[in-house]
Amino acid sequence: MKSFQCIVCGFIYDETAGLPAEGIAPGTRWADIPEDWACPDCGVAKSDFEMIEI
Amino acid sequence: MTAPILILGTGLAGYNLAREIRKLDKTTPIVLVSRDAAPFYAKPMLSNALAGGKTAQSLVMKSAEKMAEELDARILAHRQVQAIDPAARRVTLDGGESLDYRDLVLALGADPIRLPLTGDAAADVLSVNDLDDFARFSARLEGVKHIAILGAGLIGCEFANDLLARGIAPTVLDPAPWPLGRLLPEAAGAFFRARLEAAGATFRLGVAASTVNKGASGYRLELNDGSLLDTDLVLSAVGLRARTSLAASAGLAVNRGVVVNRQLASSDPHIFAVGDCAEVEGLSLPFVMPIMQQVRALAKTLGGTPTDVSYPPMPVLVKTPAIPTVVAPPAPGQAGEWTIETTEDGLEALFKATDASLKGFALLGSATARKQALTPQLPAQL
Numbered sequence: 125m126k127s128f129q130c131i132v133c134g135f136i137y138d139e140t141a142g143l144p145a146e147g148i149a150p151g152t153r154w155a156d157i158p159e160d161w162a163c164p165d166c167g168v169a170k171s172d173f174e175m176i177e178i
Numbered sequence: 179m180t181a182p183i184l185i186l187g188t189g190l191a192g193y194n195l196a197r198e199i200r201k202l203d204k205t206t207p208i209v210l211v212s213r214d215a216a217p218f219y220a221k222p223m224l225s226n227a228l229a230g231g232k233t234a235q236s237l238v239m240k241s242a243e244k245m246a247e248e249l250d251a252r253i254l255a256h257r258q259v260q261a262i263d264p265a266a267r268r269v270t271l272d273g274g275e276s277l278d279y280r281d282l283v284l285a286l287g288a289d290p291i292r293l294p295l296t297g298d299a300a301a302d303v304l305s306v307n308d309l310d311d312f313a314r315f316s317a318r319l320e321g322v323k324h325i326a327i328l329g330a331g332l333i334g335c336e337f338a339n340d341l342l343a344r345g346i347a348p349t350v351l352d353p354a355p356w357p358l359g360r361l362l363p364e365a366a367g368a369f370f371r372a373r374l375e376a377a378g379a380t381f382r383l384g385v386a387a388s389t390v391n392k393g394a395s396g397y398r399l400e401l402n403d404g405s406l407l408d409t410d411l412v413l414s415a416v417g418l419r420a421r422t423s424l425a426a427s428a429g430l431a432v433n434r435g436v437v438v439n440r441q442l443a444s445s446d447p448h449i450f451a452v453g454d455c456a457e458v459e460g461l462s463l464p465f466v467m468p469i470m471q472q473v474r475a476l477a478k479t480l481g482g483t484p485t486d487v488s489y490p491p492m493p494v495l496v497k498t499p500a501i502p503t504v505v506a507p508p509a510p511g512q513a514g515e516w517t518i519e520t521t522e523d524g525l526e527a528l529f530k531a532t533d534a535s536l537k538g539f540a541l542l543g544s545a546t547a548r549k550q551a552l553t554p555q556l557p558a559q560l
Contacts, residue, residue: 133466134220145546166470
């Protein structure tokens, strides 16, 4: 399980935790999140995220 | 040579504005001025960094040098701005250096409000409003078992939850009767409080600290109900006040923030304001999403296409893992009523006008899954 960080606002998506508030179940892999998904904090696109070390 | 777009401030507002400008315009010179080292980091992460094992260093996503390169911009770090001369379109820095600008953008942020505390340790009370503050704060945590947090708003509650991850027990004080008082209705506040208390936090509500003295070890707080509270460290998180003095000295209109219209223009047509220092059509919203809406619009305006900022519904995530929370408070003065539905592991509070239209919500725990379905039903904020 990995984490991904929004390079615009710093929001972190943690695959283990998922994002229940966005309808994304715990354990959902980054690759399985729809391409039109946007950062819940700042609204930027999925392509503006990058992988970070956890 | 063309005078640059000059941006005062390198927080999320300043840097993201520069980024949006560069998406549209590769040539206009951009200069950014920062009073700190100008690293790019996300301020919202300061109140949930400990749980992730983050340090002030690892919170930095990009150095000033890297940002200068990426943005093809000049970044002046560790500089203070002395004055703005709107007629000459010139800014004076400390040391007397002056910078001419084509357009000036104030992205100055906000200062933490400090309570008028008495006592011989009042000056020891910490607040965490930027990365340097966070470095000082985290350096003080060694050996700390208990912390007193002044303010049960969003930042105070996020810090309380984050400190629990470090094994530090927080007591959160606030004159308000329940936490997140400006964001949650009472029942939701009670639910939120119970979950954070179950995780190890303590709330002392309806009281405020009046005095902070040095104690035998750590500090002794005197509260306005006459009681005492001993603690190792005191953190203040009672709110923010927009930085307006520079704008006011330059003769610009200021209210709670620098007064700007929907094109983010101040009372001077070549001076704009974005982020926590700006008051846009009366709205001061110190969150990330409004900043991004502002900087996207302003980048277009500065590129020659006047563009009004719009605020879609922008629910705010409260980063408290003990009780995940999403809030979209109704606009001030909005008539209507809360209806609350509680389940074992969540609470949904909906604020509806008399015509049954949704005007706000608070979603806690499992109810946060309803955010996506409910958000499109909310009215636009601007």
